[in-house]
Amino acid sequence: xxxxxxxxxxxxxxxxxxxxxWLRASVARFSNGPDHVRRRALxxxxxxxxxxxxxQRNAFERTSRxxxxxxxxxxxxxxxxxxxxxxxxxxxxxxxxxADVVPVAAAYHPHVTPDAAAExxxxxxxxxxxxxxxxxxxxIGLLVQACDATAGLIGNELFASLTGxxxxxxxxxxxxxxxxxxxxxxxxGTPFGAGPRACPGSRHAVALATGVLEAxxxxxxxxxxxxxVGAPNxxxxxxxxxxRGRAVSGFC
Numbered sequence: 001x002x003x004x005x006x007x008x009x010x011x012x013x014x015x016x017x018x019x020x021x022w023l024r025a026s027v028a029r030f031s032n033g034p035d036h037v038r039r040r041a042l043x044x045x046x047x048x049x050x051x052x053x054x055x056q057r058n059a060f061e062r063t064s065r066x067x068x069x070x071x072x073x074x075x076x077x078x079x080x081x082x083x084x085x086x087x088x089x090x091x092x093x094x095x096x097x098x099a100d101v102v103p104v105a106a107a108y109h110p111h112v113t114p115d116a117a118a119e120x121x122x123x124x125x126x127x128x129x130x131x132x133x134x135x136x137x138x139x140i141g142l143l144v145q146a147c148d149a150t151a152g153l154i155g156n157e158l159f160a161s162l163t164g165x166x167x168x169x170x171x172x173x174x175x176x177x178x179x180x181x182x183x184x185x186x187x188x189g190t191p192f193g194a195g196p197r198a199c200p201g202s203r204h205a206v207a208l209a210t211g212v213l214e215a216x217x218x219x220x221x222x223x224x225x226x227x228x229v230g231a232p233n234x235x236x237x238x239x240x241x242x243x244r245g246r247a248v249s250g251f252c
Contacts, residue, residue, distance in 0.1 A: 003185040004174070004187075004194045004195050005194075005196060007032040007176065007177045008030055008031070008174075008175060008176060008197075009175050009177050010032065011024045011025055011030045013025045018122070018123060019122070020118055020119060020122055021114075022132065023104070023108070023140060023141070024108070026039070026134055026137035027039060027138065027140075028141065036196075039134055039138060040196075042135055043201075044200045046092060046139055046142060047200060047201055050088075050204060052204055053207070054091065055087055055088065055091060056207040056208065056211040056214075057211060059084060059087050059208045059212050060212070061211075063083050063211065063215035063216065066078060066079055066083070067079070067219070071243060072222060072241055073219075075154065075158060075242055076151060076238065079216075080150070080155055082098040082102070083098075083212055084146050084147070084151070084205070085097070085101045085143050085146055086098040088142065088143060088146050089101075092139055094129065094139070095128060097143065099121075100122070100124050100125050101121075101125065101144060101147055102121075103115075103117050103121045104118055104122050104140070105144045105147035105148055106148075108144050122140075125140050125143075142201060145201065146208070148170075148234065149199075149205065150205045150208055152234065152236035153170055153205060153206070153209040154209045154213060155237040156236060156237075157213055158242075159226060159237055159240060161213075162220060163221070168235040168236075169188065169191050169235065170234060171187055171191060171234060172186065172187060172232075172234065172235055173186050173187055173233040174187060216242065220244070221241065222242060226239070226240060
C-alpha cells in the first residue's frame, strides 16, 4: 500500500446533525472503508454530468464581469474563491452559495474549531442542497474542496506568470494513518493525490482555474511584496492585488 492509499485519521461520528462536525463525518474526505467508497461515488456521480468546457467558459465570463467593474482587484478574495465555487454550484444545480462556502471551507478540517459564522453558513448550505443527507454532504464537500485548493491553483499560477517565478503547488501535504500513527504525507508531484483517494474533480478544477486565468491576461501586480497564507500544508497568496497597467518591479 502506498502512503496516499492508507486510511485517513478518523473523525468523530457521534456529532450533532447539521453541524460542521457532521459534515466532516459525512463526506468521503474523512471516511475510510465502505463509507469512503459509497460517499466518493456520490461525489463522482454529482460531477459526471458537468461539462468542463462550460465550467471554463463560465469562469472566464464571470471573472471578466468582476474585473471590468474594479480598478484594482484582490484576486484571492474577489475572484479565486467565489468564482470557481459559484460556477461549480451553478453546474450542480444550486444557487450561488459561494459566500457561505468560504467560511465553511475555512472550518472544514478537523484541527479547526468552527465559529458561529461557519456553523450558520453551513445551515444555509444544507438547506440550499435539500436537507441533511450524505448526498447533500457530498455536494457541499465538492464546493468546499473547490474553494481554497482551486484558489491556490489560480493564485500560484497567476503569481508565477506575473513575476517569472516558479508556480508553487497549492496543497503540499495530507494526513494519513500509518502504523497506528497520524502522519503527514507529501503531495509533491501529485497535486490532486493518487490512488483510491485521488481528487475526483481534478479536470473540473483545472478548467475553472484556466477560465479565471484567461480572463486576467493583461493584468499586473500592484505591490512589490505578496503575503502568503501561513499554513504548513498550503502554499497560496493571502492577497494578490492586480490592475491593468505597468507592473511594479522587484516582486517577492
